[in-house]
Amino acid sequence: MDLGPLPQLVVSGILTGLLFALISVGLTLIFGVMDVVNFAHGEFLMLAMYLTFGLALVGLNPIFALPFVALAAFVLGAIVYRLLIRRLLDGPPSTVVFGTFGLLVFLQGAAQYFFTSDYRSVPNPPFQGTLHLGNVALGEAQLIAGLGALVMTALVFAFVEFTEPGRALRALSEDRVAAQLMGIDVQRMNALAFGLGTACVGAAGALLMLTYPAFPRVGTEFALTAFVVVALGGFGSVQGALLGAILVGLVEVLGGFYISPALKLIPVYALYLVVVLLRPQGLLGRR
Amino acid sequence: MNRTLAVGAMLAIVLALVGGSAAPIRGAEPAEIVVGSILPLTGGLATTGQGLKLAQELARDLINGRQPYPLLMAGKDGLPNLGHAKLKIIFADSQGSPDQAKTVAEQLITQDHVVALLGTYASATTATASQVAERYGIPFVNPDSSSPTLHTRGFKTFFRTTPHDATFSENLFEFMSDVLKKQKKPPVHKLAIVYENTLFGTGAADAEEAIAKRDSYDVALRLPYGANSSELQSEVQKIKAAGADVIFQSSYLNDALLFMKTYKQQSVSPQAIIAQDAGFIDPNFVKNLGKDADYIFTRDVFSLNLKAKNKAVPAINELFKARSPGGNNLDGNTARDFTAVFVLADAIDRARSTKPEEIIKALAATNIKGSDTIMPWRGIKFDEHGQNTLGNGLVEQIQNGVYETVWPFDVATKAAIWPMPPWDKR
Known part of the structure; x- marks a missing residue:
């Protein structure tokens, strides 16, 4: 039986979704632990892409640059938490919204000023071949980025589920007051969560540089999808973010092909609306 | 207060210096011919607008100077038929806004008493500014707006030197059939038209589809897509499934880059990809890919x-580069604005008058050879709508990272490479 382009579309959709997943996991982690919607999440992605680009200029393959970029992003995230987010948390809830949105505007403006609005791609990027499995064509870079995102997401999941600090993070997201009473240091854990969330998006930035150029507004294009994914999968749920992201990737690619590419986001948002109507907490979220 | 004084004093000094160098003292000062130029000098299009201003100033100085270049009107020490009167351009800022363009057009005409208007780059601002000129009966020379709707409004005062988008699309099809004939390649049948779904892409796609239908090509796919996509998988799968011989594409930079990467990933290798400039002529296109x-x-x-x-092209380019703060070369926009000033000066000179109706008559009678300009055009001659009928575009091909002119053949720097080699054979 000839399935036509269907297998190709499914594979492309899943790979696209995996990258969305890594970006979204960071966002959902931050939200789950401290109830903060970080509007500047996409801008951390942008900074990570520029850092990867800079490292590529001195000859470092984005894949090898990934640990450094993720680490740098972790440190940056922790610093931003200490300097900015911690203070915002003292105000009314809307302070955080405006604060992180302000950070978005600031980081975009700074990038525009320092890096100009030019597009930057890794020179002579690695993994430019295409693998053919039957009718399915797989870009090597796309495949590596997708699998890399899957591995990173799995690592984050393992960290949150099976380690001591991970348990503390989960305890905080389940019951803040009780966790504090048990002797969990909220400030440290918040900084850890924010750093970890930023590290995820940092790793995603390094992987994304295999297939996508860096420019000051690049974060916005991915952050919007990440917000949908997080709401779809359930705020604060790592598995939910993974599931939501793959769903979004599949629906976007299949919808684009069988309906019309110009309307490809409509099925995505339709799915999102249906899920939030029937399960306001998201697919795998807790009430 | 002190600061205001200091700024004022500096301004006075600058003005004195500029004035001193531009108007040498003579016994009998020749008269000035004052024209107005409306450009987006601030706002989102400011980078382009400032470049256009430099280009028009350079043209003005060449017309008013004595240094001869093989260009119409250059080095004649002003306008000879008007007692070597000097051309003066008053610049006004449209801010890229149609309303503002209208306001400053009105001011230039009623307060500065300009005899003609130039401008305004963006099609939307040209539409409103030229309307004011039409009402006052003042000639309006448009160097650089490409919307096909501008010259079909029945105006008597509107003259456009640049070809418009429909002509450019026509050129792409002429190029395709010319190149296939010349290289004795089999004719092409199946086309895909891929475009971003705002005014630019839709207009280009409409023009392409109309020509394709007229010339009985098979448009296998007409694919609009939303600009600034984070992935283009489904778009490229549709293109792949259509199996077109040639892809006609209109995309801004971001999408142009992502399309190329996805084409490569999915081994989409048509005979040719033919693009409507935009993202594909951005300096970032080759830099990134x-x-x-x-x-x-x-x-x-x-x-x-x-x-x-x-x-004259290299020499003019050097002059322009020296004046440009970023050391930019002449490009399609600045070259067209540079040229339009000559067209207007030539008409005023032939009119032997500063009366708008005489200048309009002279503009209508314009007949300039392409070789007297820096443009690739066959010439400048206006039809009854005021549209230059002798204009044409160029077709370039990126070869080893350089934009080589491949059409029209008489100005080509390299022969076109057709078909493009498949991705795995490069």
Whole structure:
């Protein structure tokens, strides 16, 4: 039986979704632990892409640059938490919204000023071949980025589920007051969560540089999808973010092909609306 | 207060210096011919607008100077038929806004008493400013707006030197059939038209589809897509499934880059990809894609390679570069604005008058040879709508990372490489 382009579309959709997943996991982690919607999440992605680009200029393959970029992003995230987010948390809830949105505007403006609005791609990027499995064509870079995102997401999941600090993070997201009473240091854990969330998006930035150029507004294009994914999968749920992201990737690619590419986001948002109507907490979220 | 004084004093000094150098003291000062120029000098289009201002100033100085260049009206020490009167351009800022363009057009006409208007780059601002000129009966020369709707409004005062988008699309099809004939390649049947779904892409796609239907090509796919996508998988799958011989594409930079990467990933290798400039002529296109940018065809309005046609091109480019703060070369926009000032000066000179109706008559009678300009055009001659009928675009192909002119053949720097090699054979 000839399935036509269907297998190709499914594979492309899943790979696209995996990258969305890594970006979204960071966002959902931050939200789950401290109830903060970080509007500047996409801008951390942008900074990570520029850092990867800079490292590529001195000859470092984005894949090898990934640990450094993720680490740098972790440190940056922790610093931003200490300097900015911690203070915002003292105000009314809307302070955080405006604060992180302000950070978005600031980081975009700074990038525009320092890096100009030019597009930057890794020179002579690695993994430019295409693998053919039957009718399915797989870009090597796309495949590596997708699998890399899957591995990173799995690592984050393992960290949150099976380690001591991970348990503390989960305890905080389940019951803040009780966790504090048990002797969990909220400030440290918040900084850890924010750093970890930023590290995820940092790793995603390094992987994304295999297939996508860096420019000051690049974060916005991915952050919007990440917000949908997080709401779809359930705020604060790592598995939910993974599931939501793959769903979004599949629906976007299949919808684009069988309906019309110009309307490809409509099925995505339709799915999102249906899920939030029937399960306001998201697919795998807790009430 | 002190600061205001200091700024005022500096302004006075600058004005004195500029005035001193521009108007040498003579016994009998020749009269000035004052024209107005409306450009987006601030706002989102400011980078382009400032460049256009420099280009018009350079043209003005060449017309008013004595240094001869093989260009119409250059080095004649002003307008000879009007007692060597000097051309003066008053610049006004449209801010890229149609309303503002209208307001400043009105001011230039009623307060500065300009005899003609130039401008305004963006089609939307040209539409409103030229309307004011039409009402006052003042000639309006438009160097650089490409919307096909501008010259079909029945205006008597509107003259456009640049070809418009429908002509450019026509050129792409002429190029395709010319090149296939010349290289004795089999004719092409199946086309895909891929475009971003705002005004630019839709307009280009409409023009392309109309020509394709008229010339009985098979448009296998007409694919609009939303600009600034984070992935283009479904778009490229549709294109792949259509199996077209040639892809006609209109995309801004971001999408152009992502399309090329996805084409490569999915081994989409048509005979040719023919683009409507935009993202495909952005300096970032080749910088980001490296050798993967090769073999793309794109239209352009100007090229520094045109020295084959007019020896003045490199010299003019050097003059322009020296004045440009970023050391920019002349490009399609600045070259067109540079040229339009000559067209207007020539008309005023032939009119032997500063009366708007005489200048309009002279403009209508314009007949300039392409070789007297720096443009790739066959010439400048207006039809009854005020549209230049002798204009044409260029087709370039990226070969080894360089934009080589491949059409029209008489100004070509390289032969077109057709078909483009498949991705795995590069």
